[in-house]
Amino acid sequence: MLGAGAARGLRAVSRGVHRTASRGAGPRLDLSGIYPPIATPFTEQEDLDYRKLEENLQKYAQIPFKGLVVQGSNGEYPYLTEEERVEVVRRVRLSLPRDKLVMAGSGCESTRDTVRMTERMAGAGADAVLVVTPCFYKGKMDSRALTHHFTQVADSSPVPVVLYSVPANTGLELPMDAICRLAQHPNIVGLKDSGGDITRIGLAVHKTRALDFQVLAGSAGFLMAAYSVGAVGGVCALANVLGGPLCELERLCVEGRWEEARDLQWRLIEPNAAVTRRLGVPALKQAMEWFGFHGGACRSPLQPITESEAQQLRQDFSSNGWL
Numbered sequence: 001m002l003g004a005g006a007a008r009g010l011r012a013v014s015r016g017v018h019r020t021a022s023r024g025a026g027p028r029l030d031l032s033g034i035y036p037p038i039a040t041p042f043t044e045q046e047d048l049d050y051r052k053l054e055e056n057l058q059k060y061a062q063i064p065f066k067g068l069v070v071q072g073s074n075g076e077y078p079y080l081t082e083e084e085r086v087e088v089v090r091r092v093r094l095s096l097p098r099d100k101l102v103m104a105g106s107g108c109e110s111t112r113d114t115v116r117m118t119e120r121m122a123g124a125g126a127d128a129v130l131v132v133t134p135c136f137y138k139g140k141m142d143s144r145a146l147t148h149h150f151t152q153v154a155d156s157s158p159v160p161v162v163l164y165s166v167p168a169n170t171g172l173e174l175p176m177d178a179i180c181r182l183a184q185h186p187n188i189v190g191l192k193d194s195g196g197d198i199t200r201i202g203l204a205v206h207k208t209r210a211l212d213f214q215v216l217a218g219s220a221g222f223l224m225a226a227y228s229v230g231a232v233g234g235v236c237a238l239a240n241v242l243g244g245p246l247c248e249l250e251r252l253c254v255e256g257r258w259e260e261a262r263d264l265q266w267r268l269i270e271p272n273a274a275v276t277r278r279l280g281v282p283a284l285k286q287a288m289e290w291f292g293f294h295g296g297a298c299r300s301p302l303q304p305i306t307e308s309e310a311q312q313l314r315q316d317f318s319s320n321g322w323l
């Protein structure tokens, strides 16, 4: 892991984003494995519910995850204050066994705020940060702007940076040429791609092969496909609910047991689509309740799913043998 000093020392090199195979800053952070982007429990008054969070964490600690993503899209981070964001990461780090990675979402709209939030997340104990593409001025977020943004953040980050492309939420994809340039940065160790375009994931792996750069599938529906083109793991909303089966799918892929992997992958596609692009975070939190975790309500303006959506959601799990 790079320290702040090391990151500073690498700045001169990273400004030009030119680097070859060796990062030259000690062993890289191994990202391989499965991560749930954890949901944030709230009380009825929409305050953070740290007791419920802790109870969820105790359960997640029993599942062979590589670690947890705190404040990915499903953590409702756009609705948390800066203090809340940092405090949740601090508590997760304290609760989680030391060998589990904590990857903290530190993305903000401006570069300046993201740099600051990244430093705070590292101070709260994050092992790595996950930095989403800024998107409010999406028409202006071209390769030049995004390369500049991520380079500035990585230059000053005390911990390794993972790029995060999630077009369903941001309305933009991190362009491939930006990924290839940023992959050369000594403090940028990977990409979480939630877009689901398997040709793009394969190309990202192919184009960065000579580098110590790791690609993670950003959703469970294409996890096996992503492994087959060289991804090393996945950050999957569905892992909040079906963490064991997703870790099993990881194992089958890593062992090359593709037929068994395919059978399992098939059963995950419908539940995954339901808790992500079709019904989103409120549905994920509903499903968590059915599987013994604390989900509960989202922070407003997100609304609970309707009765008929809940029925369809249940059907998506039960018809695939999960309920």
Ligand SMILES: O=C(O)C(=O)C[C@H](O)C(=O)O
Pocket (backbone or CB within 6 Å): 037, 069, 071, 072, 073, 074, 075, 166, 194, 218, 219, 220, 235, 236, 237, 238, 276, 277
């Ligand atoms: O919450 C996140 O962050 C995710 O990566 C979830 C992801 O978008 C998914 O589809 O699983």
